Amino acid sequence: MSDDTPLEEVPLNESHVAKTLAWSMRRSTSPRLFVGAVCCLALSCIDATLAPAADSAPAPAHPSVTSTSMLHYPETPRGDQVDNYHGREVADPYRWLEDTDSAATERWVAAENDVARKYLDASTGHEWIERRLTELNDYPQFGIPSHKGGRYFFMQNTGLQDQDVLYTATSLDEEPRVLLDPNTVSADGTVALSGLKASDDGQLLAYGVSEAGSDWQTWRVRDVATTEDLEDELHWIKFSDVAWLPDASGFYYSRYDQPSGDEKLQAVNYYQKLYLHRIGTPQSDDVLVFDNPQEKQWGFSPTVSEDGRFLVINVWRGSDRENAVFYRRLDVPDATVVALADRFDADYEFVGNDGDTFWLRTDWRADNGQLIAVDLSRPEPQHWRTVVATSGDVLRGVSLVGGRFFVHYLHDASSLMRMVDTSGTPLGDVPLPGPGTLRGFGGRNSNEETFYSFESFTTPPTVFRYEVISGTSTLVHRAEVPFDSDSYETNQVRVTSADGTEVPVFVTMRKGTLPDGRQAALLYGYGGFNVSLTPTFSSRSALWLELGGVYALANLRGGGEYGRAWHEAGQKLEKQRVFDDFIAAASWLGETYSAPDRLAIYGGSNGGLLVAACMLQRPELFGAVASVVGVMDMLRFQNFTIGWAWVPEYGSSDDAEQFPALYRYSPLHNVSDDVLYPPTLILTGDHDDRVVPGHSFKFAAEMQDAQRRYLAAHAAPPQIPPVLLRVDIRTGHGAGKPTSKQIAEAADMLTFVARELNVPVPPVQADASTATGTTPPTTE
Numbered sequence: 001m002s003d004d005t006p007l008e009e010v011p012l013n014e015s016h017v018a019k020t021l022a023w024s025m026r027r028s029t030s031p032r033l034f035v036g037a038v039c040c041l042a043l044s045c046i047d048a049t050l051a052p053a054a055d056s057a058p059a060p061a062h063p064s065v066t067s068t069s070m071l072h073y074p075e076t077p078r079g080d081q082v083d084n085y086h087g088r089e090v091a092d093p094y095r096w097l098e099d100t101d102s103a104a105t106e107r108w109v110a111a112e113n114d115v116a117r118k119y120l121d122a123s124t125g126h127e128w129i130e131r132r133l134t135e136l137n138d139y140p141q142f143g144i145p146s147h148k149g150g151r152y153f154f155m156q157n158t159g160l161q162d163q164d165v166l167y168t169a170t171s172l173d174e175e176p177r178v179l180l181d182p183n184t185v186s187a188d189g190t191v192a193l194s195g196l197k198a199s200d201d202g203q204l205l206a207y208g209v210s211e212a213g214s215d216w217q218t219w220r221v222r223d224v225a226t227t228e229d230l231e232d233e234l235h236w237i238k239f240s241d242v243a244w245l246p247d248a249s250g251f252y253y254s255r256y257d258q259p260s261g262d263e264k265l266q267a268v269n270y271y272q273k274l275y276l277h278r279i280g281t282p283q284s285d286d287v288l289v290f291d292n293p294q295e296k297q298w299g300f301s302p303t304v305s306e307d308g309r310f311l312v313i314n315v316w317r318g319s320d321r322e323n324a325v326f327y328r329r330l331d332v333p334d335a336t337v338v339a340l341a342d343r344f345d346a347d348y349e350f351v352g353n354d355g356d357t358f359w360l361r362t363d364w365r366a367d368n369g370q371l372i373a374v375d376l377s378r379p380e381p382q383h384w385r386t387v388v389a390t391s392g393d394v395l396r397g398v399s400l401v402g403g404r405f406f407v408h409y410l411h412d413a414s415s416l417m418r419m420v421d422t423s424g425t426p427l428g429d430v431p432l433p434g435p436g437t438l439r440g441f442g443g444r445n446s447n448e449e450t451f452y453s454f455e456s457f458t459t460p461p462t463v464f465r466y467e468v469i470s471g472t473s474t475l476v477h478r479a480e481v482p483f484d485s486d487s488y489e490t491n492q493v494r495v496t497s498a499d500g501t502e503v504p505v506f507v508t509m510r511k512g513t514l515p516d517g518r519q520a521a522l523l524y525g526y527g528g529f530n531v532s533l534t535p536t537f538s539s540r541s542a543l544w545l546e547l548g549g550v551y552a553l554a555n556l557r558g559g560g561e562y563g564r565a566w567h568e569a570g571q572k573l574e575k576q577r578v579f580d581d582f583i584a585a586a587s588w589l590g591e592t593y594s595a596p597d598r599l600a601i602y603g604g605s606n607g608g609l610l611v612a613a614c615m616l617q618r619p620e621l622f623g624a625v626a627s628v629v630g631v632m633d634m635l636r637f638q639n640f641t642i643g644w645a646w647v648p649e650y651g652s653s654d655d656a657e658q659f660p661a662l663y664r665y666s667p668l669h670n671v672s673d674d675v676l677y678p679p680t681l682i683l684t685g686d687h688d689d690r691v692v693p694g695h696s697f698k699f700a701a702e703m704q705d706a707q708r709r710y711l712a713a714h715a716a717p718p719q720i721p722p723v724l725l726r727v728d729i730r731t732g733h734g735a736g737k738p739t740s741k742q743i744a745e746a747a748d749m750l751t752f753v754a755r756e757l758n759v760p761v762p763p764v765q766a767d768a769s770t771a772t773g774t775t776p777p778t779t780e
Contacts, residue, residue: 070711070720071119074111076701083635086656090635090669094701098694100686105697109686109727112700116681116724116748123751125761129543130747134160135482136539137743142463142477144440144451145172149202151224153179162189162738166196166207168224172465172476179227180207192736195241198224199248204279206242206251212687213732215239215642219253221279234283238269239642241301245330246308250278252289254300269642270296274313290326290337297644304330305353306444312350312358313337318645319529321347321567325360327376340379352400352445354422359387359405361398367564369395371405371424387424394563396532401443401450402468406430408438412492413504413534413561417441417452430466430473433459435490437534441466451476456535457508457551458485458542483542487511490535495588497557498580501569504555505585506535508545513593520549520757521594523586527556527578528606529649530567540746547759550593554585556610558649572651573661582614586621597623600753604628604734605691612667612699619677624756626681626749629691629733632699634666635659640692668695671702673709679721679756681749685731693727700725724752 078093097105120126143155143164152172155164163183167176185191194217195208203224208217219234219242240254254274259267273291277283290313292298301314309331315324324342329335341348346364353359356376363369364381371388388395393409393416400406404427409416414435419427432438432454439461440452448468455461460479467474489511494502513519522544526533533553541551555561558570558578570578582601590596601622603611608630615625635653637643651658663669671677680703684696703723711720726748731737737745754761 070707070716071115071722071724073115073704073708073723074108076108076705078705085635085653085659085663088659088663090663092636092698094698097697097701098692100693100697109697109725112725113727116726119722119724120726120748120751123755125754126747126751127764128761129750129754130743131764132543132546133539133743133747133750136542137739139460139479139481140477141461141479144442144453144463145465145476146198146442146451147447147449148198149200151198151202152176153196153198153202153205157739160739162740163192163736166193179205179224180222182209185209186211188730189738189740190730190736192738194736195219197242197244197251199244199251200246201248204230204244204248206244208237210732210736212730213685213734213736214687214689215732216689230279232277232279232281232283234277234286239272239299241303243302243304243311245304248279250276252276252302252304252311254302268640268644270644272299274300274302289328303350305350306446307353307355310353314348314350315342317344318642318648320344320648321363321530321564323348325350327358340374340376349398351398351405359398359400359422361395363390363564366390368393369563371395371398371407387422388420394532394561396560399441399443399450400445401441401447403445404468406441406450408441410532410534410561413506413532413555415454415534428471435492435535437536455537457490457506457537457553458483458488458545460537481537481539481542483546488545493588495584497577497584499577501557501577501581503557503581503584504561505588506553506555507550507589507593508541508552509550509593510545510548513550515592517591517593517595518598519593520547520598520754520759521552521589521600522549522753523552523554523582523589523599523601524607525554525556525582525585525601525603525610526605526607527554527558527570527581527610529558529646530560531606532560534561540750543750547754547761549759550589552585552589554582556581556585571649572658575650575661576665578610579614579617579665582610583618583621586614586618590621596621598757600624600626600757602626602628602749602753604630606631608632608691608696609634609667613665613670615677615680616667616670616672617665619675622678624679624681624753625677626683626752627696628683628749629685629688630667630682630695630699631691632667632695633669634662635669637691637695640694641689643691668699668702671699671706673706673713676707676710676717676721677703677723679752680723681726681752682724683726683728683745683749685728685733685737687730687732690733696725696727721756 079096081092081095082089099105138159141157145152145154152169154167156167157164161183166180168179169176182191182193190212192210194210197206205222205224208219210217215238217237219237221230221232236258237255242251242253244251254272256269256272274289275286276289277286297317299316303312311328311330313326322344324344325340325348326337327340328337346362349361351359351361358374360372368390370390373385373387393411396410397408398405405420407418415438417430417438436454436456438452438454441450443450450466453461453463460481462478463476464473465476490506490508493505495505497503533555544551556578557566560567590599599622601611608627611625612627612630631637638647638652653659653662682696682700684693
């Protein structure tokens with residue numbers, strides 16, 4: 001879900017699958033540290049040979065290494081586990097590290113953390129970087145308001161609070177009051193709000209919380225007037241929205257059966273069920289509304305139409321972009337659930353209705369998306385009516401507010417907002433200051449106002465109120481970040497990938513920077529799950545720019561920036577194209593603004609897989625690599641929690657045709673003894689129950705052992721690149737991570753990159769208040 005959008009309204013987002021299964025490196029309510037992206041995940045072309053690629057001759061020490069000797073990594077016993085995949089035996093010597101709660105694994109993690117901590121803390125510039133990141137986050141932040149029953153609801157953060165606080169007010173001019181402050185729940189700030197939905201009358205609030213970064217949520221109900229919780233408490237909820245009944249007597253939600261034993265963080269999640277919970281009753285009395293015992297992968301997302309006449313059920317199957325839509329009449333007693341679009345032949349999203357006419361956003365026979373009207377009395381596709389036709393820009397979302405549709409497009413990976421009436425007649429565009437990212441425009445058809453935010457790589461999120469009738473935008477909140485945005489500029493270039501495809505890359509730098517090959521550069525990418533990377537602000541990239549660096553973001557195939565064809569060009573057997581696109585961007589940077597020994601790459605989740613795979617394929621291109629919560633074992637990812645849901649994106653090692661492609665690029669299985677890889681930082685959280693930490697554990701162990709084997713077989717160079725594993729305690733995949741932990745993680749990553757790329761960092765002033773970093777040293 002969008003970071004600046006209230007958790008109860010995400011009208012312009014990606015599909016439900018992207019909202020629930022796609023990872024976002026940013027926090028669930030405010031994007032302050034990370035630029036980019038979302039869940040988990042990736043594939044490649046079949047090669048004639050099944051063996052992982054490896055260089056045939058020893059590679060020289062990487063030119064950017066700065067260590068003086070090999071680090072003393074902990075001993076990691078190699079087991080004798082061997083698996084047979086379609087007649088090919090594959091060793092998995094570190095299988096024991098998948099048991100993340102075992103005493104042996106915990107001791108090993110503690111030892112790895114000790115190595116990483118000593119290395120990072122001893123690095124010049126770490127203290128300054130952490131202080132400067134703290135300053136760049138220490139400003140009041142204001143979320144996008146929503147309006148229910150005469151009340152506004154919005155998130156706020158004074159700056160360094162670990163979790164954003166939910167406020168309410170009856171007008172935007174009055175002093176708001178605190179409705180829910182998760183910072184009071186846990187001493188370490190690791191209990192986070194994971195979902196919010198106010199009833200239509202604004203009197204009750206259903207809210208979900210997660211602990212230590214887990215995807216598991218507990219939902220409760222709060223009386224808005226008294227701020228007291230009712231007795232309602234719902235458990236074993238994951239990847240679920242809630243939808244209130246019009247009279248606030250209850251709400252719909254989805255849940256899984258309780259996992260057995262102590263496996264709640266690793267057990268596979270199948271057979272989600274849709275329930276109706278009545279306020280004031282125990283969860284055991286909840287009514288099963290819809291499930292499918294024959295389809296273990298089906299998941300359910302409920303919506304109640306604004307007129308209260310329909311329950312609309314979005315049915316998703318993992319990360320597959322194709323979904324189904326069912327509905328049930330609420331104005332007819334004992335009505336059954338009826339299929340509206342159940343062929344799983346396209347992406348469908350319910351936008352609203354006018355009586356028995358449904359409006360759906362879909363890419364059915366429209367690769368870039370369209371808006372259609374469906375008459376329930378004649379629901380067959382031949383009777384569907386086009387309201388907004390597909391175009392050259394990608395239609396990413398539609399909301400119905402104030403009697404008009406707000407249609408969100410992407411044009412070259414930047415937002416456009418167009419308005420049309422319910423017949424499809426154009427009503428103009430919402431003017432924007434330039435290329436950037438829009439969020440918001442939620443609300444109800446009966447509303448006369450809506451709210452939105454705009455941001456770019458150098459402009460923090462600014463929140464506006466939009467009056468529908470007059471078409472005017474009024475400033476609600478402008479973020480006052482201690483960052484000189486005017487000193488930097490962003491350009492969009494296109495680089496040529498291996499097959500000739502032109503790949504867009506955003507490049508942000510200090511004004512006047514020349515492509516002289518002398519700049520340190522940081523390249524970010526994702527490339528999967530139909531996730532679109534658009535210009536967003538982060539303190540991490542802001543600090544990097546202050547240090548004189550070039551920041552680049554590549555819009556790779558596999559993403560959603562250019563429609564269905566762009567996404568599918570990077571799926572399953574075509575996954576190698578994603579790596580080729582990223583390598584092309586890196587090569588271009590290394591030949592223009594930077595050089596290989598001054599270029600770092602980083603990514604998270606599916607992006608963590610991306611940077612690890614590219615490093616293994618082209619290690620000579622990179623001076624440093626940071627992989628965050630990455631998918632590293634492409635042969636076993638489907639065996640844990642929601643990993644099965646990524647099969648539509650990656651394929652599966654259970655498939656004899658897909659196995660060779662997965663094996664050929666799987667990071668865990670492609671580490672060579674004959675290559676000394678660039679400095680590598682692997683980051684994960686011990687409570688990550690989306691991409692379980694065993695992925696990172698096993699990859700780090702294999703990388704470190706391969707380095708030992710390399711040094712045993714070759715003359716040791718004077719400088720050995722580090723391979724560090726940093727495991728954050730009581731955190732998960734990223735959502736809900738406390739601000740303090742975000743700052744600490746970002747400081748470690750930037751410290752590592754600055755050290756390995758020889759980027760000068762200012763000394764810490766005796767008076768900390770003067771260490772603002774506004775006049776950083778040049779890298780020349």
